[in-house]
Amino acid sequence: MNKINRLFSVAPMLDWTDRHCRFFYRLMSKQTLLYTEMVTTGALIQGNYHRHLQFNFEESPLALQLGGSNPIDLARCAKMGEDYGYDEINLNVGCPSDRVQNGLFGACLMAKPHLVAECVAAMQQAVAIPITVKSRIGIDNQDSYEALQYFIETVSNVGCKTFIIHARKAWLQGLSPKQNRNIPPLRYDIVYQLKQDFPHLEIILNGGITQLDRANHHLEHIDGVMLGREIYQQPFLLTEVDTVIFRQAKNPKTREEIVEALIPYIQQQLKQGVRLHSISRHILGLFHGEKGAKNWRRYLSEKGTQSEANEQVLREALKFTR
Numbered sequence: 001m002n003k004i005n006r007l008f009s010v011a012p013m014l015d016w017t018d019r020h021c022r023f024f025y026r027l028m029s030k031q032t033l034l035y036t037e038m039v040t041t042g043a044l045i046q047g048n049y050h051r052h053l054q055f056n057f058e059e060s061p062l063a064l065q066l067g068g069s070n071p072i073d074l075a076r077c078a079k080m081g082e083d084y085g086y087d088e089i090n091l092n093v094g095c096p097s098d099r100v101q102n103g104l105f106g107a108c109l110m111a112k113p114h115l116v117a118e119c120v121a122a123m124q125q126a127v128a129i130p131i132t133v134k135s136r137i138g139i140d141n142q143d144s145y146e147a148l149q150y151f152i153e154t155v156s157n158v159g160c161k162t163f164i165i166h167a168r169k170a171w172l173q174g175l176s177p178k179q180n181r182n183i184p185p186l187r188y189d190i191v192y193q194l195k196q197d198f199p200h201l202e203i204i205l206n207g208g209i210t211q212l213d214r215a216n217h218h219l220e221h222i223d224g225v226m227l228g229r230e231i232y233q234q235p236f237l238l239t240e241v242d243t244v245i246f247r248q249a250k251n252p253k254t255r256e257e258i259v260e261a262l263i264p265y266i267q268q269q270l271k272q273g274v275r276l277h278s279i280s281r282h283i284l285g286l287f288h289g290e291k292g293a294k295n296w297r298r299y300l301s302e303k304g305t306q307s308e309a310n311e312q313v314l315r316e317a318l319k320f321t322r
Contacts, residue, residue: 004061004087004130006162006204008215008245009033010238011228012065012090012134020269021282022059025231027261028238028253031246034062038092040105041068044077053084056265063088065134067095069104069115071122078123078131089123091116093135096170096180107170110139113154121158132162134206137190138169145190152198162202164226165191181229192221212237212244219245234288255286255321259314266311276313280304283314292321 010017010025012035022034039052055062064081066089068074078089093116095106109116116133123131133155137148152163168184175183186208195203205218206226215225225245231237236255242248253261266279280300287293299317303309 004033004063005031005246006033006202006224007031007219008241009063009164009204009224009226010035010231011206011226012036012038012063012092013228013232014038014095016232016282018278018282019055019059020274020279021232022062023056023265024258024262024279024282025235025238026058027258028235029241031242031248032238033088034059035090036062036064036086038065038067038095039077041066041070041073041077044080045073049080053080053086055084055086057085060085061087063090063132065090065092067092067105069109069112069119071119074119075122075126079126082127082129086129088130088132089127090132090134090164091119091123093133094166094170095177096136096139096172096175097177107136107139108172110135110151111142113151116151117155117158117160120155120160124159130162131160132164133160134164134166136166136168136170137187140170140172143169145193148190148194149197152194152201156198156201161200162204163194164204164206165194167191167205167207188218188221195222212240215245232282233285235283235285236288255290256318258286259283259318263311263314266314270310275307276309276311277305280309280313287321290321295320 010032014037017035017037025034043052064086066074066077081089092106093109120131167186167188167190170180191203191205202223204224204226205222209215209225209227210230218225239253243250269279284297284300287296296317299320303313
């Protein structure tokens with residue numbers, strides 16, 4: 001089993017990082033670790049599991065993020081993910097939404113470190129691929145460093161070696177998920193301290209990182225960085241990751257070349273009944289900050305949603321960027 005390089009990854013983002021989005025991202029970076037949207041155990045066990053688990057082999061390295069709190073169900077779903085070919089299973093212990101709390105998973109699990117440890121242990125027994133945990137630095141008034149230490153220690157004691165830490169606490173009452181991404185202050189120092197106190201663990205930093213040079217600064221203190229919304233809004237940043245973060249030889253791609261590389265995939269998906277908008281919605285930010293960006297977004301938004309829309313919409317949209 002190859003060791004996963006978590007130096008740089010794109011965060012799991014609900015409604016955004018689906019298989020079409022990830023295929024697009026992989027055109028720009030070969031090394032970045034990609035994550036699925038969070039998938040609940042209930043969706044896999046009681047729903048159309050193939051729809052949730054299918055992916056394109058080009059997306060690898062790829063991690064499946066699960067939401068749940070029942071060790072038996074999580075072990076079963078982890079095994080499904082391994083059988084489908086995922087490289088890692090990640091347990092969500094960071095999402096603060098009401099729906100997630102009502103299902104007893106996400107950030108509220110930070111208050112139950114022994115249950116999280118039980119879940120991780122069950123998943124590890126079911127699969128040979130790595131089990132990782134993504135959490136916050138605390139929740140509500142349970143935000144002392146000692147509580148975070150205890151959580152990490154308890155879960156790592158059953159064998160979890162990798163923790164992805166969103167460097168904000170979460171308020172489970174009073175703030176929306178969107179507010180929880182912005183209002184609680186970023187505490188990178190706490191994540192740095194975790195790495196010092198647990199040098200044998202792999203600590204990945206998430207939250208508020210918008211520039212690759214800042215990512216490199218963080219990498220002086222921790223083992224990896226995870227970016228989310230900044231990549232979705234400015235996906236062309238990914239073309240620099242393999243060079244700036246992974247120190248590989250520069251292989252520059254233009255935005256036009258990326259669009260052309262995406263077109264065969266679009267043609268294939270259209271034949272399978274996928275509508276263009278399901279793919280084109282993820283590439284609206286490709287020309288972010290460039291002349292013609294507004295025209296690109298407008299044309300794709302207007303034409304890409306039409307039922308008969310095909311790959312020609314992208315070629316026409318390119319004309320408005322020149």
